Amino acid sequence: MKTPSAFYKPLAIGAPEPYRELPVSLERMIHFVPPHIEKMRAKVPELITKVDVVLGNLEDAIPADAKTDARNGFIQMARENEFGSTGLWTRVNCLNSPWFFDDILEIVPAVGDKLDVIMLPKVEGPWDIHYLDQLLAQLEARAGFSRPIMIHAILETAQGVKNVEEIAAASPRMHGMSLGPADLAASRGMKTTRVGGGHPDYAVLSDNNDGGVRTAHQQDLWHYTVGKMVDACLSYGLKPFYGPFGDFSDTAACESQFRNAFLMGCLGAWSLHPTQIDIAKRVFSPEPDEVAFAKRILEAMPDGTGAVMIDGKMQDDATWKQAKVIVDLAKLVASKDRELAEVYGL
Numbered sequence: 091m092k093t094p095s096a097f098y099k100p101l102a103i104g105a106p107e108p109y110r111e112l113p114v115s116l117e118r119m120i121h122f123v124p125p126h127i128e129k130m131r132a133k134v135p136e137l138i139t140k141v142d143v144v145l146g147n148l149e150d151a152i153p154a155d156a157k158t159d160a161r162n163g164f165i166q167m168a169r170e171n172e173f174g175s176t177g178l179w180t181r182v183n184c185l186n187s188p189w190f191f192d193d194i195l196e197i198v199p200a201v202g203d204k205l206d207v208i209m210l211p212k213v214e215g216p217w218d219i220h221y222l223d224q225l226l227a228q229l230e231a232r233a234g235f236s237r238p239i240m241i242h243a244i245l246e247t248a249q250g251v252k253n254v255e256e257i258a259a260a261s262p263r264m265h266g267m268s269l270g271p272a273d274l275a276a277s278r279g280m281k282t283t284r285v286g287g288g289h290p291d292y293a294v295l296s297d298n299n300d301g302g303v304r305t306a307h308q309q310d311l312w313h314y315t316v317g318k319m320v321d322a323c324l325s326y327g328l329k330p331f332y333g334p335f336g337d338f339s340d341t342a343a344c345e346s347q348f349r350n351a352f353l354m355g356c357l358g359a360w361s362l363h364p365t366q367i368d369i370a371k372r373v374f375s376p377e378p379d380e381v382a383f384a385k386r387i388l389e390a391m392p393d394g395t396g397a398v399m400i401d402g403k404m405q406d407d408a409t410w411k412q413a414k415v416i417v418d419l420a421k422l423v424a425s426k427d428r429e430l431a432e433v434y435g436l
């Protein structure tokens with residue numbers, strides 16, 4: 091572990107100062123684009139107006155013989171577009187792949203000044219973050235960049251989950267983490283064939299006290315991991331995210347999984363299909379009724395102390411803090427989304 095005074099020092103002479111706090115940005119959906127497909131790249135200008143983050147995916151789902159085209163396609167789409175307040179991220183190949191090194195060495199010098207976040211897959215421990223951290227500092231110093239590129243880890247191996255706190259604490263370059271349920275299922279030896287979501291057999295059977303019909307109640311396979319990730323992230327000032335939901339035909343299940351993650355503290359999820367953009371927008375923007383109620387709490391307790399009753403419910407310093415989380419998020423959403431700004435009355 092570094093000493094506190096060393097923690098915030100740039101890792102290369104001339105590299106930008108690391109952030110002490112994350113830049114404020116709305117990231118309800120991280121929209122995945124396969125950059126080797128020209129038709130998909132052509133949609134980027136329109137996507138920029140619709141999503142909070144555009145991510146060029148270079149890792150899984152990109153065939154081995156298209157890895158170079160995907161990398162070049164990402165550089166092209168980064169150069170050809172102005173992203174404004176929409177984030178530009180890339181998911182590079184994992185550290186033990188034959189593509190990672192060239193992904194970093196080509197992308198950072200070419201478009202690193204436009205790149206907000208590098209998503210690093212299959213992070214096992216802090217050593218993975220340290221390696222990329224050092225490499226980025228050297229490349230940023232050489233290119234003379236003025237702001238650091240952030241790192242977002244995918245939590246998708248058993249060892250990564252075991253080390254989640256050390257990963258969160260590894261560097262001031264850490265932006266946050268996403269749950270990667272597909273790789274995590276494989277790494278853990280879970281007996282599923284899905285990308286995220288529930289499983290009908292992961293259930294609790296009701297008691298059989300009076301010999302009546304017993305009902306099975308499906309449980310959330312990801313509850314434990316999301317909880318662990320949220321605690322690690324929030325302890326270190328980072329942002330937690332749900333990852334992919336692979337059944338594009340089941341929008342209700344996708345919405346329910348995203349909503350569980352939102353309620354537990356996540357700030358966004360991946361959108362892999364256009365229908366998931368609206369789902370994520372709906373879920374990760376706070377409910378207008380909740381915002382209205384939260385505003386009432388803040389108004390009733392101007393200095394955030396004491397206790398008041400609102401609609402028969404007790405409010406105190408702790409609910410004031412919950413209300414502030416909701417109103418602060420609503421303000422951030424309102425700054426980007428005029429329609430919701432009106433609904434929220436902000």
Ligand code: GLV
Pocket residue numbers: 150244246269270271272273274285286333334
């Ligand atoms: C995402 O990368 C996953 O493995 O779920």
Ligand code: MG
Pocket residue numbers: 150211244246270272273
């Ligand atoms: Mg994965």
